[in-house]
Amino acid sequence: MCGIAAQHRTDSTPDLDAGTRMLLALAHRGPDDSDHRTVGEHAWLGHTRLSIVDLDGGRQPLTAPDGWSLVCNGEIYNHEQVRAELGGAVFGTASDSEAALALLRTGGPAELHRLRGMWALCAAAPDGRFVAARDPLGIKPLYWARRGAAVHFASELRAFPAEVQDAVESFPPGCYWTPEAGVVRFATAVPAADPAVWEGIAPEVAEKATREALVDSVRRHLMADVEVGVFLSGGLDSSLVAAIAAEHCAERGRRLKTFAVGTEGSADLLAARAAAEHLGTEHHEAVFTAREAIEVLDEVVASVESFDASLIRSAVPNWFLSELASRHVKAVLTGEGADELFAGYSYYHAEHATGLDAELVRTLEELHGLNLQRCDRVTMAHGLEARVPFLDAEVIAHATALPAAYKALEPDGMEKGHLRRAFTGWLPEELLWRRKEQFGTGSGAQDLLSPYWADRVPDADLAAAADALGVRTKEELAYYRVFRRALPAVRPDRVLTRFATA
Structure with a gap:
């Protein structure tokens, strides 16, 4: 389990200072290690690591001999099977995440449906190719913000630079994104059943x-x-x-x-x-x-x-x-x-x-x-x-x-x-x-x-907030105020799912 952050920009080189700040905001997700890499002219990948599999060799970003690099958050439980199926593919580590990198390199993002587990990833090649993807159920988090020619990705909302927080959205589960094809679905959360x-x-x-x-x-x-x-x-x-x-x-x-x-x-x-x-x-x-x-x-x-x-x-x-x-x-x-x-x-x-x-x-x-x-x-x-x-x-x-x-x-x-x-x-x-x-x-x-x-939030406050903010109870209004202090510019309608009742 880890935290990931990434940038893809077509108008300039990645903002390394912004990337460093994003990683610092995700330090709690990966207390064991942190690293980042610029890939080609347009991409930057960052990773904070909680070491679970291949403790010594699984440091990320993972990099292949052809320059492809990947950061991944989660676990791929069938990585040994994927390695065996790929046959001649060369692996440099025992990390489960390297199975995802190998699939991207050999078959492209459409092959990600072969992974079993919980994961979110970003990968880039020196020639400008870039992929972001998330597991079919969305067990692992991934958010993104698109503004002009720049696209930011991160595991948590708090990691996004203030200037793009209002553009942050939840990345759709079971989908991948490339600059050329946009968002493409590769798997559904629930398979068709008979x-x-x-x-x-x-x-x-x-x-x-x-x-x-x-x-x-x-x-x-x-x-x-x-x-x-x-x-x-x-x-x-x-x-x-x-x-x-x-x-x-x-x-x-x-x-x-x-x-x-x-x-x-x-x-x-x-x-x-x-x-x-x-x-x-x-x-x-x-x-x-x-x-x-x-x-x-x-x-x-x-x-x-x-x-x-x-x-x-x-x-x-x-x-x-x-x-x-x-x-x-x-x-x-x-x-x-x-x-x-x-x-x-x-x-x-x-x-x-x-x-x-x-x-x-x-x-x-x-x-x-x-x-x-x-x-x-x-x-x-x-x-x-x-x-x-x-x-x-x-x-x-x-x-x-x-x-x-x-x-x-x-x-x-x-x-x-x-x-x-x-x-x-x-x-x-x-x-x-x-x-x-x-x-x-x-x-x-x-x-x-x-x-x-009940006695700590005035009735008038709830009445005023119910229509304007969509909160349903005094308890929820209290939590909304904390949410807004932590994430002042994030738009809840773009990133939150809510239970039917409070």
Whole structure:
């Protein structure tokens, strides 16, 4: 995991001073190293590194013998397969990112669909060729600002020079950009699915396939030359990830590290403790108070780069969790994405009982600007990499192909019954069938934050801001003010996705 910045200019040479400032703004994303390079007459690439794979040889920008250079943020889990498929291609490092560089050099940006993982990249050649691209789901962030003949790219909004902040936009997932072709889509977030594939198949067969898909993904996401832990909330999704990872570590003579957070006595903290005890992990906890939650709000909002109230509520406990985990590991697995794949939220069933598949696809496609943005920013603020095995391309393809009936509520109203049955025996029944609580609720954060603003933001302020700024609650207005202080010129309509309700 890293931070990247880049410039492409056709009117002059790149602005090296601006590039240096962009890299400094991203230092938290890559505390281990930083470097940059001018490529040809028109491009500049910068990189801050958190060393996860090929600790000694993976420094970026990576450069090929023909002068092509690349900076990449993220992880490419099938890089060994890509290397094997390219046969005669020459590799100078063991870095997973070099597989992306090799594809660009041998087949061009249309070949990027072969990469499996979470990544955003910029690459340039001495002859003026330039490519920027982002993974199909947008797990890793990438923004850009186009002004005249200059184009800037960066991993976070805060990195852009003040003079172009008002032009910054979110770079579209599953797309690449070149100066010649513009924006070109190379992959979709969710592949076309044919639920008829599963018609007439016994539920037990589908459950086995779901289990195998997730087990394979978790094991693949443990790829690293450093230790990888798990964020464990005690809910179904993170507990399943922890169970698979714990088994994998045990096979290799290691003990998995797990991390939980909450207010004293909160539901998530207690459930995570029980799951860790059952799995035999080395478990660590962070307990936060109301005072501490309020004290970090400005930092959290500025880091998440959003003012959506639901996002900030869940980001606050994640802040303390990331701070804790970063003292022990460099990377963690999370349970993000399971609810969007297997219909874990109650509104899916209350409002979309018909048309469920379409709503699941819609929310998956918006994740890059919501939960994935929160997950990336809060962890990277502490130099920690977060990986999301539920959002592996093969897991997404499998889950979205399952008929909607497999994602319907159980007779007692329990959600995700199919996923729970797929892992019968992996967890105690009381954890396997624990009812869903959103992270901001289960950790105790919502009870601390939502009421806090009732008497602190005047009614008149909200009434004036609701129409002018589109904020919906006093809490959201408070976060908007922090957002605006951190990013005074950024246009929220160009860079933010928001939950349907605050």
